[in-house]
Amino acid sequence: MNKKELTALILKKKSFLCIGLDTDIDKIPAFLKETYDDPVFEFNRMIIDATIDFAVAYKPNLAFYECNGKKGWESLEKTINYLSGHQGGPVFTIADAKRADIGNSSIYYARTFLENLNFDAVTVNPYMGKDSVEPFLQFPGKWAVILALTSNSGAHDFQVLQPQLPLLLEKFGIKTCYWKKFYEVVMEESMKWGSTDNIMYVVGATQADMLGSVRELVPEHFFLIPGVGVQGGSLEAIAAKAMNKDVGILVNSSRGIIFASEGEDFEDKARLAALALKKKMERILQGRSMI
Amino acid sequence: MNKKELTALILKKKSFLCIGLDTDIDKIPAFLKETYDDPVFEFNRMIIDATIDFAVAYKPNLAFYECNGKKGWESLEKTINYLSGHQGGPVFTIADAKRADIGNSSIYYARTFLENLNFDAVTVNPYMGKDSVEPFLQFPGKWAVILALTSNSGAHDFQVLQPQLPLLLEKFGIKTCYWKKFYEVVMEESMKWGSTDNIMYVVGATQADMLGSVRELVPEHFFLIPGVGVQGGSLEAIAAKAMNKDVGILVNSSRGIIFASEGEDFEDKARLAALALKKKMERILQGRSMI
Numbered sequence: 001m002n003k004k005e006l007t008a009l010i011l012k013k014k015s016f017l018c019i020g021l022d023t024d025i026d027k028i029p030a031f032l033k034e035t036y037d038d039p040v041f042e043f044n045r046m047i048i049d050a051t052i053d054f055a056v057a058y059k060p061n062l063a064f065y066e067c068n069g070k071k072g073w074e075s076l077e078k079t080i081n082y083l084s085g086h087q088g089g090p091v092f093t094i095a096d097a098k099r100a101d102i103g104n105s106s107i108y109y110a111r112t113f114l115e116n117l118n119f120d121a122v123t124v125n126p127y128m129g130k131d132s133v134e135p136f137l138q139f140p141g142k143w144a145v146i147l148a149l150t151s152n153s154g155a156h157d158f159q160v161l162q163p164q165l166p167l168l169l170e171k172f173g174i175k176t177c178y179w180k181k182f183y184e185v186v187m188e189e190s191m192k193w194g195s196t197d198n199i200m201y202v203v204g205a206t207q208a209d210m211l212g213s214v215r216e217l218v219p220e221h222f223f224l225i226p227g228v229g230v231q232g233g234s235l236e237a238i239a240a241k242a243m244n245k246d247v248g249i250l251v252n253s254s255r256g257i258i259f260a261s262e263g264e265d266f267e268d269k270a271r272l273a274a275l276a277l278k279k280k281m282e283r284i285l286q287g288r289s290m291i
Numbered sequence: 292m293n294k295k296e297l298t299a300l301i302l303k304k305k306s307f308l309c310i311g312l313d314t315d316i317d318k319i320p321a322f323l324k325e326t327y328d329d330p331v332f333e334f335n336r337m338i339i340d341a342t343i344d345f346a347v348a349y350k351p352n353l354a355f356y357e358c359n360g361k362k363g364w365e366s367l368e369k370t371i372n373y374l375s376g377h378q379g380g381p382v383f384t385i386a387d388a389k390r391a392d393i394g395n396s397s398i399y400y401a402r403t404f405l406e407n408l409n410f411d412a413v414t415v416n417p418y419m420g421k422d423s424v425e426p427f428l429q430f431p432g433k434w435a436v437i438l439a440l441t442s443n444s445g446a447h448d449f450q451v452l453q454p455q456l457p458l459l460l461e462k463f464g465i466k467t468c469y470w471k472k473f474y475e476v477v478m479e480e481s482m483k484w485g486s487t488d489n490i491m492y493v494v495g496a497t498q499a500d501m502l503g504s505v506r507e508l509v510p511e512h513f514f515l516i517p518g519v520g521v522q523g524g525s526l527e528a529i530a531a532k533a534m535n536k537d538v539g540i541l542v543n544s545s546r547g548i549i550f551a552s553e554g555e556d557f558e559d560k561a562r563l564a565a566l567a568l569k570k571k572m573e574r575i576l577q578g579r580s581m582i
Contacts, residue, residue: 061392063392063398063399063400063403064399066399066400067400067402067403067407069368069408070368071361073361098390098391098392098419099354100389101354102445103443105313105352105354107354108315108354108355108357108358112354112357112358116360125389125391125416125418125419126449127416127417127418127438127441127450128416128443128450129443129444129445129449130448131445147418152393152394152419152420152422152423153422154393154419154420154424155419155420157417157421157480158417158420158473158476158480159418161473161476182449182452185449185452
C-alpha cells in the first residue's frame with residue numbers, strides 16, 4: 001500500500017485510527033482462557049470484528065506475543081492472516097517490533113515481518129543508522145516506521161537532547177541560537193534513505209508541544225502517533241498540529257480500546273471506544289473539507 | 292551471574308570468547324537440512340559441543356530465529372536449554388535481540404528473555420531512554436547489554452554525532468574544545484540506571500580508534516565487543532585498549548567461527564577457529580599476568 005492508497009483508505013473509512021493489539025494475556029477476559037486453546041488470537045479476532053468498521057490500521061506489539069514463546073508467535077501469525085483476509089478490509093497492518101540490527105541481520109528481521117508475515121509496515125529503531133534501516137525499505141509497497149520522538153518519558157533522555165554550550169563559550173557571553181534536537185537530526189538524515197512511500201515516523205502524541213515543529217521539518221511523510229488515551233494526548237491538538245494535505249497521520253490507541261472493559265462485554269466496549277475516536281476523526285476530516 | 296563470577300569464569304576458561312549463533316538456515320550444511328527436523332538447533336548443538344571448551348559465552352541473534360517463525364522460536368528455546376544444561380558449562384548466555392519499547396511493553400521483552408528463556412543477558416537499544424531499559428535491570432544476576440557504539444557502518448550516522456558549531460560562533464573565531472559524542476552521552480547517562488553487575492555495553496571492534504576513550508569514560512563496566520573477524524577488528528588492539536582489571540571484555544565472533552566451513556567438516560573447522568581465538572586470548576591474559 002503506497003501513500004496515495006493509504007490516504008484514499010483513510011478518506012473512504014473516514015478514520016485515521018490505528019488499533020494497537022497489545023494483547024496482554026494477563027489482561028484479557030478470563031472466560032477466553034477457559035474456552036479457547038489460543039485465547040490471545042481469539043481475543044484479537046473478536047476485537048478486530050468489533051472495530052474494523054472504524055479502524056484503518058492494526059498494530060500488534062511484538063512484546064506481548066514473544067512473551068508467550070512459540071505459542072505467541074502462532075497467535076501473531078493467525079492474527080495477521082485474519083487481518084489480511086478480513087472481508088471488512090483492506091486495513092494497513094503494522095508489526096510494532098522496534099527492530100534493527102547490523103545490515104546483515106536486519107535483512108532477516110525485514111523478511112520476517114514484511115515478507116513471511118506479510119505486514120504492510122514494521123516499526124524500526126534508528127540508533128544503528130542507515131545500514132540497519134535500509135533492509136526494511138527494499139519491499140515494494142511496504143514501510144519502515146522509524147522511531148523519531150516516542151511517547152514515553154524516556155523520550156526526554158536522548159531524543160530531545162540538544163548540544164550543550166561548553167563553559168568556555170558561556171564565558172564569552174554567547175547564547176545558543178538554533179541547535180537541533182537529536183530526533184530532528186534522526187528525521188532529517190533518515191528521510192534521505194527512502195521516500196514518503198516507504199518511510200513513516202513515530203511521533204508521540206504526548207509531545208504535543210513539539211508536534212508542530214516536527215511537521216514543519218517533515219512536511220510530506222506519514223506520522224504514526226501513539227500516546228492518545230491512556231498515555232494522555234488529545235486528538236484535536238494532534239490533528240491541528242500534525243495533519244497535512246494527505247491527512248498524513250495514523251493515530252494509535254491500544255489499551256483505551258482493547259481493554260475498555262475486561263469483562264464479557266469487552267467487544268461492545270471496544271467497539272464503542274473505537275467508534276468514539278472514529279467520530280472525532282470524521283469531524284476533524286470534515287472540518288478540513290477532506291471528506 | 293554477577294561481574295565477579297563472570298570474571299572468574301573467564302580466568303578459569305582462559306578465554307573471553309563469545310560465539311555468536313547467527314544461525315542462518317541458508318548457510319548451514321545441506322546434509323543437516325536433509326537429516327534433521329530442526330537443522331538450526333542441531334547445527335547449534337554441534338557448534339556448541341565443538342567449541343564450549345574455548346568459549347565463555349554464546350549469543351544467538353534473534354533475527355536468524357524469528358525469520359523461521361514459530362519453528363525458529365522452538366530452535367531458540369532448544370538452544371538456550373541445551374546451553375543451560377551443558378556439562379561443559381556454565382557459560383554466559385546473551386539473547387542478541389536489540390529490544391526496547393515504552394516501559395509497559397519492555398517489561399514483557401525483559402520477561403521473555405531473562406525469565407522465560409532464562410538467558411543471562413539481552414542486548415537492549417537505548418534510543419527510547421530510561422523507562423525502556425529499566426525493566427531489563429530488575430532480574431538479579433541478569434544483564435542488559437546496552438548498544439553504545441556498534442560495529443556497523445551506520446554507527447557513524449547518529450552514534451558518533453557531535454554538536455556542530457553554528458555559523459555564528461565560527462564568526463567569532465571560536466574553535467570547538469571538548470564536545471561529547473552521542474554514544475558518550477548515552478553511556479554516561481545510562482550508567483546511572485544500574486550497576487556494573489547488570490549493565491554491559493556493546494562497543495564495536497571496528498571502532499578501534501575510539502575504544503580507548505570509551506574505556507576511559509566507562510572504566511568499570513564489561514564491554515561486549517563484536518566485529519572481530521569478518522567485520523575486521525584486531526583482537527590484540529582491542530584488548531590493549533579495552534581491557535580493565537576485571538578483564539572487562541567479551542569479544543564476539545559469529546560467522547568467523549560458525550561458518551568457518553560450510554561443508555561436513557564444519558564442527559572441526561569451527562573448533563579450530565574458536566581454539567585459535569582462545570589461544571590468542573590466553574596469551575593476552577598471560578601477558579597481563581591475569582592467569
